[in-house]
Amino acid sequence: MKAYVWKETGRIEKEIHWSTPEYGSHEVLIAIKSEGICTTDIHMVSGKLDFAKPPWVLGHEMSGVIVKIGDDVKGWKIGDRVVIDPVVSCGSCKYCLTGKKYLCPDGGELGTNYGSGGYGEFVVAKPSNLYRLPAEMSFAEGAMMEPLNCTLGAIDRVRNMVGSHVAVFGAGPAGLLFIQLARAYGAIKVTLLDIKDEPLALGLRLGADEVVNITKVSLQDYFAEQEIEVVVEASGSEAAIGHCFEFVASSGTVVLYGLNGLHTPTITSDMIVGKDLSIVTCTSAPLLWYKGIRLVQAGKVNVKDIITQQVPFDEAEALLEEIMDGKSSATKTVLSY
Structure with a gap:
């Protein structure tokens, strides 16, 4: 063949x-x-x-x-x-x-x-x-x-999706699936974040309520005005992983999905415990x-x-x-x- x-x-x-x-x-x-x-x-x-x-x-x-x-x-x-x-x-x-x-x-x-x-x-x-x-x-x-099966598996494990504001880091294929699944599972607002305008525009067409180019805004200022109960990391970016735990609301859920091949720690356990966070993953x-x-x-x-x-x-x-x-x-x- x-x-x-x-x-x-x-x-x-x-x-x-x-x-x-x-x-x-x-x-x-x-x-x-x-x-x-x-x-x-x-x-x-x-x-x-x-x-x-x-x-x-x-x-x-x-x-x-x-x-x-x-x-x-x-x-x-x-x-x-x-x-x-x-x-x-x-x-x-x-x-x-x-x-x-x-x-x-x-x-x-x-x-x-x-x-x-x-x-x-x-x-x-x-x-x-x-x-x-x-x-x-x-x-x-x-x-x-x-890829839909894997992202669906992650969303299906999130217990507080209904009525939540969901933020998704990464406007690649997984992120574009996550914004649609979050909506299908009852999210009341979905925000998509990325560093490129073109995939963010596609995200708007596919159902995101709001898109944010993180190279053009202060994430600290943006998240200070939001109550984000569920944050999804779909980019594989080390920086985005840190942002997920930093900006998710206390008692919220972080979905870790993107792989990056790094062999160094990317999360702080004290923050997870202190904010009483739930962590969700899925590979299949x-x-x-x-x-x-x-x-x-x-x-x-x-x-x-x-x-x-x-x-x-x-x-x-x-x-x-x-x-x-x-x-x-x-x-x-x-x-x-």
């Missing part, structure tokens, strides 16, 4: 004859139709996150079509359009049996640390990792179901995939407009280099096969 292969730190190369993954009797082979480029992929290639070693086929935000079916697979057929949950697990340990398969000690994530991902033409998956992609949703929207939400799909179907979450760049697979090599070098201005890029 064709694949974009992470060869060494900072370098991805296109391979024409990369090995197609083999599927077993309880698995299916999926032809990838759309694959999202995630910041986690960029951090892995740059060496900031040590989840796997090259050579490696990245990509965990995937949708596609079933093209081969193992003999023991039931309920699926060739041609079915699917969204792929990339989290692989044993299915029988205490984490799997309590809805937390992402913590399975024998598992992992396709494209991240366990098996070939969506930067290749084909992926192998178990039926338990598949969700039907509705006919009215595009494959590109299907690829966005993985296995029980919420259908809820995410329904939110998109119902028009409560718009993932389509977050995708600002779609690129045919065969034309993506130069673009991937640009993204890895931090030179792309796209909010979200999706490869199309």
Whole structure:
């Protein structure tokens, strides 16, 4: 198969004859139709996150079509359009049996640390990792179901969302999902903060009540006039992490979502205890995939407009280099096969 292969730190190369993954009797082979480029992929290639070693086929935000079916697979057929949950697990340990398969000690994530991902033409998956992609949703929207699932999992854990003023740091794909989910979960006001005007403008179109360019205002002055019960860190910025704990109201909730690859402490435990704060995180939400799909179907979450760049697979090599070098201005890029 064709694949974009992470060869060494900072370098991805296109391979024409990369090995197609083999599927077993309880698995299916999926032809990838759309694959999202995630910041986690960029951090892995740059060496900031040590989840796997090259050579490696990245990509965990995937949708596609079933093209081969193992003999023991039931309920699926060739041609079915699917969204792929990339989290692989044993299915029988205490984490799997309590809805937390992402913590399975024998598992992992396709494209991240366990098996070939969506930067290749084909992926192998178990039926338990598949969700039907509705006919009215595009494959590109299907690829966005993985980041939606993760952000939805975080918001679903926030106990004081209803009636709260929510502030979201970071107007990237995750932040743009968070502002919509906060609204869907009952927030009465949502503020989006970033350092760039263009993604902030997109945030307004997607439902933020207010946007703040933090290079143009004093955060101390802004937050002094607000009562922010929930603060979401979706940028991976070390400074933003500190701002979350500093500016959230006492007895509020901080959602930590962005990864940055830093190995130094970024939070002050005394502040957490002194302000009686709750902390929420999420890397996967296995029980919420259908809820995410329904939110998109119902028009409560718009993932389509977050995708600002779609690129045919065969034309993506130069673009991937640009993204890895931090030179792309796209909010979200999706490869199309």
